Amino acid sequence: MSILSTVRQELLTEARNSPQLLSDMAGLERYVAESYSTRAFIEILQNSDDAGADRVAFARGDDWVICANSGRPFNLNDFRSLCRSASSSKSRGQGIGYRGIGFKSVVGIADRVHLISNQLQATFSRDLTQNLIGEPAPVPLIRIPHPLTIDANSAQLTAANRMIEKGFPTVFIMEGLNQDQVAEEFARFDSDYLLFLNHVASVELQDSSEVRFQCHRQLLTAESAILNIFAPTRSEKWKVERRRDIAIAFSMDGERVVPLRADESIAHAYLPTLEQSGFGIRVNGDFSTDPSRTRITLDDHTAIQIDSIAAVISERILSTMESPDDASSEMLACLSPNVDDVALKFQKRSFRSELLNNVSERLRPLQSRLHLAPIWLNDNDAAAVSIAPEGRRMIAQSAADVSAAVKIAKFAGVKTASTQELLASAACGSMTSTGCAELISHVIKSLVPIGVSVEELISSNVWFADDGPHELIEIVASGSTISAHFLESLKSCGTDVISIQRRVGRYMEKEGLAKALGTSIAADNFVTSGNPEYATPNVMASDPLGDSLQHFRNVSIARGSRIATTRNASAWRSAELCVLGLLTDLGYEAEDHSRQNLGYDLLATYDSKQYFVEVKSINYAGQPFSLTPNEDSFARDSPDRYILALVLRATDTTFVQFLRNPRTQLEFTKQCRQWSWECSQYEFEADYELTEP
Incomplete structure (x- = not known):
């Protein structure tokens, strides 16, 4: 039959x-x-x-x-x-x-x-x-x-x-x-x-008309291949790595792998779905789907497939982070999450969230192997310094540009090296004079306790005389002087000799300190915070965003006053970067989220407390500013942790005012031009005056 x-x-x-x-x-x-x-x-x-x-x-x-x-x-x-x-x-x-x-x-x-x-x-x-x-x-x-x-x-x-x-x-x-x-x-x-x-x-x-799509597969190994796919209007090159019944695909530009945009980073159930992977790559697996084959169903079988893909991604990340080479940054850019981890917490469970969480858990070993360098430390010292006792390697950070390695480290829960750890490492001679100058400047300028006392700072071998690093106490006692080059390095970091005298003068003989600093002026204008291990000029040591902020107001500008302003201050490329730098100097762990449309610009963390900082640039005191619906919603949902930072940039000075819980503290009027909330009734009293060096 x-x-x-x-x-x-x-x-x-x-x-x-x-x-x-x-x-x-x-x-x-x-x-x-x-x-x-x-x-x-x-x-x-x-x-x-x-x-x-x-x-x-x-x-x-x-x-x-x-x-x-x-x-x-x-x-x-x-x-x-x-x-x-x-x-x-x-x-x-x-x-x-x-x-x-x-x-x-x-x-x-x-x-x-x-x-x-x-x-x-x-x-x-x-x-x-x-x-x-x-x-x-x-x-x-x-x-x-x-x-x-x-x-x-x-x-x-x-x-x-x-x-x-x-x-x-x-x-x-x-x-x-x-x-x-x-x-x-x-x-x-x-x-x-x-x-x-x-x-x-x-x-x-x-x-x-007749069109043709072609795919040329070139096997590299039993588990990897290069694919050249040709369409009528474009051609694409991919590197595909397979493990049993799952695969990941890297987009290529010539011989380089390049990250995909979030909307391009989709998951395939052999054929494309509408789900995003959460990384700058495409992933494929034998996932369960809905009848349309466009949505992945989160059942036990899909969980097994997600686990397999997470294992491949995390293995590639760990091996790349452990043994970096010239192609490391390109590979890490593809494997770094393209979703903000804070935003992810507010989203419903999905294929993307499950894969991201699985990979994050597998990357936890990085916490015991790596540290993030603070933003103020230069790249060369960040790469050279290791943190005792485990000898953790550091990854350099930049306020202006977050690298893929930094994104992955934060995604894995890697912490920023503390000032105390860096001081101990620098005192052992592992840091250059430039790095030591940055470290000293950070401690001198910090307005909140950062775990390093002034006594520890002046008793550490991080102060450079002409013959190398010494303790400041030793330099003063011997009648020596700090090298002119080192003083210039400190100045380039925003710390002059007057700042040093005010900060450490109570612990040292003033004339000897003045001689060591190469000045005849013996400054004595400093105050203490009540903490015998901490002294700071003209401010109180605390959590500025968490306090009433009244202690910090020292500059008043009359409402409507117009002062000479600049739109391109050399020290701050934008209002967001200005506040980001200020928060870092204040001792916060600050992250820039201004491009992610979350309802705030900066995430500031201090002593496990998180604050959501929205930055508004104004041209004169009292100038109206607006909150978008997204910002307004976030401000209402997190009133005590939502901070408004008003930035008024003058020609040589930047004024910053912090306002906590702005939806309650200020009066807003709903404007229909873009469904925003406008505030035009407030008094501008700057909490900080930032003078450019």
């Missing part, structure tokens, strides 16, 4: 024994057609790849479409699975599809389908099925096969025979088209569909 006769008899017997079954199948088909809208070509492409096809072709006529592939012809099990819903002959991991319902997506574009695959020739038609069953109830299109019923002289059969002559043993002919759906299928076909397929190397689409 032929394949057609065997399957036809099985299904016909079932239908006659259970007439309701066909009606149920018809309902399932309608659901699949709606769920798989504009994905019929994708499903046919998937089935062709599972059959081992390296070539696939789609051709359109007046009221017909032909889909042909060069893969293995249909056998009995293949044909039985095609006709039966949700009964694929494949188990998970044996191919791209496993439900056996994907092909039914063709019912969304055609009402009659013919199949020619070597000796197997069949037609699927609702009319033929209803006539055969003799029941008026709805019947499915793809269920009971019939002998091939097509006009031997038709254009579509002629076109199908040409496909067979070109080496396509399997051809589907679809008639009675939904023309709009078919047009959209042709228009939306994308080279992305080829990325994680195993066999298909060429796809031809013949509509009003």
Whole structure:
């Protein structure tokens, strides 16, 4: 008995024994057609790849479409699975599809389908099925096969025979088209569909014109390959790394890997979904999906796949961070999260959040191997200094540009090296004179306790005389002087001799200190905070953002006063960077989130307390400013932790005022021009006056 006769008899017997079954199948088909809208070509492409096809072709006529592939012809099990819903002959991991319902997506574009695959020739038609069953109830299109019923002289059969002559043993002919759906299928076909397929190397689409998509695969190892994918309007290069049934893909520019944008960094369930990976790469796995195959379902099987992908990503990150080379920054840029970790906490559970959290947990070992360098420390010292006792390597940070290594380190929970740890390392001679100057300047200028007392600072070998590093106490006692070059380094960091005298003068003989600093002026204008280990000029040691802020107001500017301002202050490239630098100097661990539209610009952390700082630049005291709906919502949700930083930049000075809980403390008026909240009634009293060096 032929394949057609065997399957036809099985299904016909079932239908006659259970007439309701066909009606149920018809309902399932309608659901699949709606769920798989504009994905019929994708499903046919998937089935062709599972059959081992390296070539696939789609051709359109007046009221017909032909889909042909060069893969293995249909056998009995293949044909039985095609006709039966949700009964694929494949188990998970044996191919791209496993439900056996994907092909039914063709019912969304055609009402009659013919199949020619070597000796197997069949037609699927609702009319033929209803006539055969003799029941008026709805019947499915793809269920009971019939002998091939097509006009031997038709254009579509002629076109199908040409496909067979070109080496396509399997051809589907679809008639009675939904023309709009078919047009959209042709228009939306994308080279992305080829990325994680195993066999298909060429796809031809013949509509009003002929276009071709090609994929050239160059194996590097058993687990990696370079793919060059060519589309009519662009070409792409990818590096794909496979591990069993999962894979990750890096976009390439020449010989370099480059990170993808967040909207390009999608997850594939062999074919593209609408889920984002959360990293600058694409990922592929045998994920469970909803019927449309566009959304990943978070079930136990998907969890296993996520775990496998997370293992591959974290292994690449750990090996790259441990043994950096010239390509490290490029690789890390691709593997760094492209989602803000704070924003992620407020988002619902998704494939992206699950993968990010899994990778983050696997990167925890970095916490015992690495430290982040503080922003104020130069790159050379950050790279050279290791932190005792574990000898942790440091990663340099920049206020203006957050590197991929820094993003990953923060993502893994790596902490910034403390001032105390850096002082201990510097005192052992591991830091250059430039680094020591930056360290001293940071301690001198800090307005909050940072774990290093003045006595510790002056008793450490970080003060450079002409013959090398010494304790400041030693230099003063011996009547020596600090080298002029080192004093210049301190000055370039914003710390002059007067600042040093005021900060350390109470611990040392003033004339000797003045001599060591190369000045005849003995400054005595300093105050203490009440903490015998901490002295600071004119301010109190505390958490400025968490206090009432009244202690810090020392500059008053009359409402409406206009002073000479500059829009390009050399020390601060923007109001955000100005406040970021100030918060860092105040002892906060500050991060710039101004480009992520979270409802605030900066995240400031002090003693485990987090503050959300929104920066507003004003040209004169009392100038109205606005909150966007996003900012207003965040300010209402986190009133005690939401800080408004008003920045007034003059020609040589920048004034900063901090306002906590602005939605309660200030009066806002709703403005309809952009649905923003405007405040025009407030007194500008600067908390800080920042003079450019």
